[in-house]
Amino acid sequence: MSGDRPVPEPPAFPGRRWLLPSAVLDPAQEPGGGRPDRRPRRTARDWVVDFTCFLLAVGIGLLALDTVNKEVGLPDAYATLDQVLGALACAAVWLRRRWPTGLAVAMVPVCFVSATAGGAGLVALFTLTVHRPFRYVAGVAGVSVLLNPVFYWLRPDPDVSYPWAVFLSAVLTGAIVGWGMFVRSKRQLMLSFRDRARRAETEAALRAEKAQRLAREAIAREMHDVLAHRLTLLSVHAGALEFRPDAPRAEIVRAAGVIRESAHEALQDLREIIGVLRAGDSDDAGRPQPTFAALDGLV
Template sequence: MSPKRSTRDWVVDSVAFVVAILLALFTYTDGRSDPVPHPLLVVDFWSGMALCLTLWFRRRWPVQLALLAAAISMYSDAASGPTLVLIMTVAVHKPWRTSIWVFAANLFATVVYVRIRHTQDWKTLLIIAVILYVALAGWGQYIRSRRQLLQTLRDRADRAETVATLQAEQAQLRAREEIAREMHDVLGHRLSLLSVHAGALAYRPDASTEEVAGAAEIIRASAHQALQDLREVIGVLRAPVGELPQPAFSDLPGLVAGSREAGIPVELTLDAAGPMPEHVGRTAYRIVQEGLTNAVKHAPGEPVTISVIGAPGNGLSVELRNPAPNRRRGDGQGLKGLSERAALVDGRLEHGRTPDGEFRLYAWLPWPA
């Protein structure tokens, strides 16, 4: 099924039809001076007119109609007009090899016409035919090449737009993943500490007033800090440009101290002196933070051993150990986020049970010299 004809196609086809009719009438009138029998002139005229009518289908069957025109133009003067239009149509819509074959067929038809009509100035007629055929075929090939170039540019622009859209979607996805990791790490740790103190109050109904007040104050402070962290994240999301609040490696002792205040027995070994890249120190902080959160969630009240050792040129090793729970709880999103964080800085992360019944979280991060 051929594509629907546009308004421009209708205009072009109408102009081509009118031009072909005029050329057919001109050549037919001019050819009547030759000594040709009247019946042949009638066949000549109506063959040319019928060929003009086929121009309305030239887009659907350009090669077939051009070859038909070559056959009719062997004896018909009136076929010259539509023949020229069809030669150009083939050049516009078909490859140059096809145009050459159509050109050769029509040139052969012109030679046969000269032999049949015994035209005296046959050399001039052949030269004019060759010039017209070459000019129209060349013009048609130029139009075809220009259309292909424009289509290529449009396709390239569409591909570029598609790539830009995919890149924007990927950037949004990465931003969402970063926000999810930050909110999980920040709020998860705060809420885990809050849960520990709330659980302690629930399981110690005989606690003194001072102990209850102290635990309530810690709960209030933890909840307040969690809300403050959430406000900072939301504030950055609302701002046109900005980055999420990020901790530094120097905040690591404060993180451990906060866990100790919450009643978690934490032993910290910290031996990492020297200028450390911000992204490495931040990743180490998040690993320790997530490890403490998991320890509170899965092994509440159990001791946690943290070792952070490294030096420029040797890398930074972060290890957390705590008694493993009897069964695993949670969906593992935090550990998945830590693996992604470590991979982003070209590091690696390992986690799992040890033979002595502990849960071990280990990460190695590059620390350039």
């Protein structure tokens, strides 16, 4: 970076903020001037996705409730406990962005006890896959797959055979993990595109500033040569007056006029050189002497 002036960063995906998750948007670029150390505020897309996940968890829980009612020999107290845990699990879906790992880990024993919490468990597993590295996902998904045979052995599905129930649960878990990994990869790609665009914009601004500086320096060097020529001419005429103090009055007047004109032009060239070298620092930085037009700004 040239000097101490920071180069402004371009906005991330202007005009499409509501279509992007908060994880892709930089919190420092929020309209309210948010601090980088704060959590990014939810976008409209985040609210829509969270509400959809909540409805999905509730819908799967209602489907599982029908299966719970068909189970033979299930105590009424246990069925009530199943429904209460399912309702609490669906409500906990709103915490998935703040505590994805904790929610996914907590859902493993809850889903083992409550069939109506299965939808919330799938949403928690998907959120964990999107927001955390694969080692966390592998542990939670592996434990879930290992517990599914035990769950269906203790509570068999009246509509599906035991092998098919275990197989379908494993396939569904793998599908959720695969979908989450796809979403995570897509977000990382969008973040890389945003960072690449920001770096390209910064480099372009630096190149433009360097080109302007080089152009000002080239112009200043050319004007310096002109100024040196005028000062040389002034020195020659002054030396002639010093060498011929008894010259005719007309020649002395002409030499004095040439000296005065050369000094005035040298002063103008010097002002132009200073103006070119200081151009771009501020509005009035290139003006050696202020004028009456700058009186309002001074006041």
